[in-house]
Amino acid sequence: QQPVQSPQAVILREGEDAVINCSSSKALYSVHWYRQKHGEAPVFLMILLKGGEQKGHDKISASFNEKKQQSSLYLTASQLSYSGTYFCGTEGASGAGSYQLTFGKGTKLSVIP
Amino acid sequence: DTGVSQDPRHKITKRGQNVTFRCDPISEHNRLYWYRQTLGQGPEFLTYFQNEAQLEKSRLLSDRFSAERPKGSFSTLEIQRTEQGDSAMYLCASSWGNWLTFGSGTRLTVV
Numbered sequence: 001q002q003p004v005q006s007p008q009a010v011i012l013r014e015g016e017d018a019v020i021n022c023s024s025s026k027a028l029y030s031v032h033w034y035r036q037k038h039g040e041a042p043v044f045l046m047i048l049l050k051g052g053e054q055k056g057h058d059k060i061s062a063s064f065n066e067k068k069q070q071s072s073l074y075l076t077a078s079q080l081s082y083s084g085t086y087f088c089g090t091e092g093a094s095g096a097g098s099y100q101l102t103f104g105k106g107t108k109l110s111v112i113p
Numbered sequence: 114d115t116g117v118s119q120d121p122r123h124k125i126t127k128r129g130q131n132v133t134f135r136c137d138p139i140s141e142h143n144r145l146y147w148y149r150q151t152l153g154q155g156p157e158f159l160t161y162f163q164n165e166a167q168l169e170k171s172r173l174l175s176d177r178f179s180a181e182r183p184k185g186s187f188s189t190l191e192i193q194r195t196e197q198g199d200s201a202m203y204l205c206a207s208s209w210g211n212w213l214t215f216g217s218g219t220r221l222t223v224v
Contacts, residue, residue, distance in 0.1 A: 041215035043215075099212075100158050105153065
């Protein structure tokens with residue numbers, strides 16, 4: 001089942017903060033976050049694993065509530081370069097570690113001066 | 114590290130024709146993935162390889178789709194008898210077990 005992302009779109013002014021949510025109806029092993037700019041490949045941001053381990057960039061933070069099968073991506077002090085579509089990709093327990101991800105429909109983030 | 118390369122970048126084909134795409138992963142990556150992305154959607158998993166072995170294929174994937182990864186290096190994705198519904202961006206990604214590095218994709222248009 002495809003995870004549900006919210007909001008679908010958000011517009012920020014430089015320096016503002018944003019939170020993007022990802023919710024799944026199935027038990028998850030991991031949540032992956034990617035950012036895709038128009039016409040470009042998705043770029044890795046963060047992995048959150050069951051049990052609390054995280055891998056990713058220092059300037060981006062995220063949380064993973066295993067019991068609720070939810071993850072949130074926190075973007076603070078936004079910059080123009082943060083603009084793009086953010087996707088969460090989820091991995092169920094059955095395929096743990098295989099990175100067969102089911103992606104949400106994305107959240108389009110626009111940062112304006 | 115030159116990243117994940119995909120060829121061609123764009124392909125326009127007539128309905129019913131066969132097409133083949135190529136992906137060259139990052140050289141030290143043992144895993145290779147194919148995803149498909151349509152407008153307004155996230156990438157959709159198609160299949161993946163560990164070295165030369167194809168370990169998983171999406172149940173949603175038609176039998177018209179086949180992928181190979183000879184010798185565990187580059188990979189090809191072939192679509193036979195293309196249909197208009199096959200029009201999409203086909204993304205290749207590679208990994209050595211940490212995260213996926215995506216290529217820029219091959220955009221297929223079936224007319």
